[in-house]
Amino acid sequence: MSTPPRVRPDTINRLVNSVYPGLALLAGMQLDVFTPLADGPKDAPTLAGEMGVRPELLDTVLYALASSGLLTTEHGRFANTPEADRFLVRGSKSYIGSNHEVFADLWSAALRTADTVRAGAPQAKHDFAAMSPDALRSFFRGLDAAARASARKLRRDFDFAGSRHLLDVGGGSGGIAVDMCRAFPELHATVADLPTVTPITAEFIEEAELGDRIDTLACNVVEEAPVPPPGPCDVAVLRAFVQVLSVEDAASALANVGRALAPGGRIYIMGRMLDDSRLGPPESVAFNFVFINIYDDGRAYTESEHREWLAAAGFRDIERFRIGEGNSIMTAVKG
Numbered sequence: 329m330s331t332p333p334r335v336r337p338d339t340i341n342r343l344v345n346s347v348y349p350g351l352a353l354l355a356g357m358q359l360d361v362f363t364p365l366a367d368g369p370k371d372a373p374t375l376a377g378e379m380g381v382r383p384e385l386l387d388t389v390l391y392a393l394a395s396s397g398l399l400t401t402e403h404g405r406f407a408n409t410p411e412a413d414r415f416l417v418r419g420s421k422s423y424i425g426s427n428h429e430v431f432a433d434l435w436s437a438a439l440r441t442a443d444t445v446r447a448g449a450p451q452a453k454h455d456f457a458a459m460s461p462d463a464l465r466s467f468f469r470g471l472d473a474a475a476r477a478s479a480r481k482l483r484r485d486f487d488f489a490g491s492r493h494l495l496d497v498g499g500g501s502g503g504i505a506v507d508m509c510r511a512f513p514e515l516h517a518t519v520a521d522l523p524t525v526t527p528i529t530a531e532f533i534e535e536a537e538l539g540d541r542i543d544t545l546a547c548n549v550v551e552e553a554p555v556p557p558p559g560p561c562d563v564a565v566l567r568a569f570v571q572v573l574s575v576e577d578a579a580s581a582l583a584n585v586g587r588a589l590a591p592g593g594r595i596y597i598m599g600r601m602l603d604d605s606r607l608g609p610p611e612s613v614a615f616n617f618v619f620i621n622i623y624d625d626g627r628a629y630t631e632s633e634h635r636e637w638l639a640a641a642g643f644r645d646i647e648r649f650r651i652g653e654g655n656s657i658m659t660a661v662k663g
């Protein structure tokens with residue numbers, strides 16, 4: 329009689345243990361340990377002294393970050409890796425350390441998944457129309473660095489040289505508009521968002537000193553076309569926007585964005601997009617855990633769903649590009 333193969337809890341153990349390095353990163357970003365290390369290697373007591381915290385607690389975080397590959401350690405002194413230096417040091421051009429506010433928000437929402445499924449409704453709901461100005465400010469500050477990084481990605485991969493008027497739809501902080509206008513001096517931009525959000529958007533634009541080239545437009549894009557003066561735009565970018573809407577609202581919003589684009593204008597949808605199998609990319613499949621906890625209907629939608637909405641809205645030449653971490657860019661031309 330053959331013995332059945334021994335089944336071990338390997339997958340379970342792997343999944344359980346994979347959570348902690350991310351939490352160490354979150355703590356490192358929240359404590360901003362990487363910025364003081366930009367001057368050079370330091371031991372835990374020196375760094376703790378500069379930060380005003382207890383060294384025996386801080387060094388736990390430092391060793392966890394070293395074990396994950398974001399710090400190195402030699403003779404008890406810690407140093408940033410090139411990756412940490414580039415992305416996690418405040419003031420660096422590619423700084424994304426401020427994303428910790430969003431990570432903490434989204435990960436704590438994901439912890440409510442069983443409650444949400446039992447209750448049949450999101451238990452950590454984000455209602456952009458009802459959030460306080462402070463909550464909106466903090467949420468968008470957390471997203472802003474990633475929005476600007478997405479704009480850099482767009483600029484690297486697509487040609488915007490001849491573009492004149494860019495519409496940043498559901499733009500939040502306006503990070504896409506700000507980065508694009510900085511890169512292209514001839515470009516004008518409009519950030520369209522809900523009326524509760526655009527006053528916060530205006531603060532970010534003011535801070536970027538681009539008030540003369542970027543306008544805001546208070547508009548519910550599901551209900552009306554976001555056409556800014558003097559008329560239709562030639563580029564629309566929708567980052568992390570379609571995924572906050574229901575199926576019906578996404579179709580309606582894309583039809584309205586179509587109305588705000590001149591014929592030949594191009595739309596870029598950036599964000600979480602599922603393969604039609606719904607099994608990948610794995611990061612987007614997992615991110616749907618966040619969506620069901622924070623939105624009534626928002627989800628990562630499939631490539632085919634996006635294609636259908638765009639075709640129905642009069643777009644042609646629809647193409648999808650995968651850009652890593654489960655994100656995609658879908659682009660199309662207004663017919």
Ligand SMILES: C[S@@+](CC[C@H](N)C(=O)[O-])C[C@H]1O[C@@H](n2cnc3c(N)ncnc32)[C@H](O)[C@@H]1O
Pocket residue numbers: 456471472475497498499500501502503520521522525547548549550551566567568569572
């Ligand atoms: C997840 S945030 C993304 C913000 C920004 N695009 C970014 O990537 O940082 C979603 C944005 O969509 C906006 N939004 C949601 N529903 C909207 C609607 N019906 N019309 C206009 N904007 C909307 C929200 O106010 C919010 O700014």
